[in-house]
Amino acid sequence: MTKTVSFITENFDKYDPNSIDSYLNINGFTAVRKAITTLSSGEIINIAKSATIKGRGGAAYDTGRKWGQAAAVQGDNKVVICNADEGEPCTFKDRSILSKDPFRLIEGMIIAGYTVGAQNGYIYLREEYRHLKSLIKNAIKETMEKGFLGKNILGTNFSFHIHLHSGAGAYVCGEGSTLIESIEGKSGRPRIKPPYIKECGLFQLPTLVNNVETLAAVTAFIQNGTDDYIKYGTKLSPGTKIISLAGNVNKPGTYEIPFGITLREIIYDIGGGVVDNNKLKLCQLGGASGTIGSDSILDTxxxxxxxxxxxxxVGSGGILVVDDRTRVIDFVKSIQDFFIHESCGKCTPCREGNRQIAKIIDRFVQGTSGVNDLDTAERFANIMKNCSFCGLGETAQNVLLSAIKIFPDEFKRLEAVGK
Ligand SMILES: Cc1cc2nc3c(=O)[nH]c(=O)nc-3n(C[C@H](O)[C@H](O)[C@H](O)COP(=O)(O)O)c2cc1C
Ligand code: SF4
Structure with missing residues (x-):
């Protein structure tokens, strides 16, 4: 029995993403037509609420609630941003949607714009996805030509335009306020809050930021109803999720799964198991900012x-499998190197904390650690978690802190080597 499902991804490989006619042939734009000609903003918010979908960018904020708050903000000029930055290592599910079903995403943006009362939408595409630019630009152009974008869509009073903006390749620009700074032409550093983006975001306008998968999912809810979605999953986590499975696994890739199947089923049944039948050492969930688990969590x-x-x-939906050829400390070092590179330098805990922790990790790697190194690293990691200015610094040490907890013996062994 297949463990994957196809609800959000139901259009994958069913049409030519370069052609709106091909999309219309599989009932494309049914959702937009239904939403803006038959549903009120409040009804769409209730549909999102009934699906109980949590934002798929990583923070897992309730989408129906977020749309309700965005709609309630006063203002006759608002913005919807599609966060297609996808900078989280081991996360490539948004790329699948962008490349295989760009029109479903565009529908989601139009529906979001109509629901919250926005006139403009921006797709913030990560620089590394530049090869998708022409595909997305063409999708926007063809949608405009068919009258689903632009002035007075489908003869209604609702007008909406979509603009494509490319990032410059910084992980921190996936954070909502940093992304906004970047679109405004400033360097990628997060804003102080309040004011919150929903009231004062892009160009000081009320702004809704949603992830690619979240927007694509809403199109599917409007088109197919939420019953077909919530029949999957569990009571508290209904529905499906697109995961990116990567690392030492036989069949890496993006898969849509029902919530509730176990990690073992994901890694061994869907992913074909660990390469060369090696033993699973650890897996990291939710990207580089996620925590790790040992093989003891496989039946979760x-x-x-x-x-x-x-x-x-769950985070970004990334699942990274690491087998027993890799030492825990080497894995931690690779993540640490990533965060040193990506820290924007705005705040001291993250800028200095990352560097100091990296020095200690290097000593562990080389077998030259000092007496209090582990305690110091742990203390600095907790300071970063509690005192950093944005989510990057707050989560950068998740991997180290979880590694110390889960593999204490490995750290003790390395400490002993250094003495
Ligand atoms: C450092 C950092 C990087 C982030 N990167 C992304 C990203 O690449 N894509 C994304 O959708 N959300 C990312 N987020 C989360 C966004 O700030 C935001 O919560 C999300 O785009 C909201 O959409 P959602 O409610 O649909 O999940 C990031 C957050 C942080 C702190
Ligand atoms: S935590 Fe501080 S230094 Fe790190 S990315 Fe955020 S603002 Fe920049």
Whole structure:
């Protein structure tokens, strides 16, 4: 029995993403037509609420609630931003949507714009996805030509335009306020809050930021109804999730799965198991900012609540499999190197904390660690978690802190080598 499903991804490989006619042939733009000609903003918000979908960018904020708040903000000029930055290592599910079903995403943006009362939408595409630019630009152009974008869409009073903006390749620009700074032409550093983006975002206008998968999912809800979605999953985590499975696994890729199947089913049944039948050492969930688990968590159901119980997160939907050829400390070092490179330098805990922790990790790697190194690294990591200015610094040490907790013997062994 197949463990994957196809609800958000139902259009994958069913049409030519370069052609709106091909999309219309599979009932494309049914959702936009239904939303803006038959549904009110409040009804769409209720549909999103009934699907209980949590934002798929990583923070897992309730989408129906977020749209309700965005709609309630006063203002006759608002913005919707599609966050297609996807900078989280081991996360490539948005790329699948962008390349295989760009029109479903555009529908989601139009529906979001109509719901919250926005006139303009921006797709913030990560620089590394520049090869998708022409595809997306063409999708926007053809949607405009068919009258689903632009002035008075489908003869209604609703007008909406979509603009494509490319990032410059910084991970921190996936954070909502940093992304906005970047579109405004400033360097990628997060804004102080309040004011919150929903009231004062891009060009000081009320702004809704949503992830690619979230927007594509809403199109699917409007088109197919939410019953077909919530029949999957568990009571507390209904529905499906697109995951990116990567690392030492036989069949890496993006898969849509129902919430509730176990990590073992994901890695061994869907992913074909660990390469060369090696033993699984650890897996990291939710990208580089996520925590890690050992093979003891393999029978944990993939749901928000069950993962939380074992210290893991859904996050971006990344699942990285690492086999026993890799030492835990070497894995931690690779993540640490990433965060040193990506820290924007705005705040001291993250800028200096990352560097100091990296020095200690290097000593562990080389077998030259000092007496208090582990305690110091742990203390600095907790300071970063509690005192950093944005989510990057707050989560950068998740991997180290979880590694120390889960593999204490490995760290003790390395400490002993250094003495
Ligand atoms: C450092 C950092 C990087 C982020 N990168 C992304 C990203 O690449 N894509 C994304 O959708 N959200 C990213 N987020 C989360 C966004 O700030 C925001 O919560 C999300 O885009 C909201 O959309 P959602 O509610 O649909 O999930 C990032 C957050 C942080 C702190
Ligand atoms: S935590 Fe501070 S230094 Fe790190 S990315 Fe955020 S603002 Fe920049």
């Amino acid at each position: 159901p993939y749901t928000y609540e069950d993962l939380e119980k074992v210290g893991l997160i």
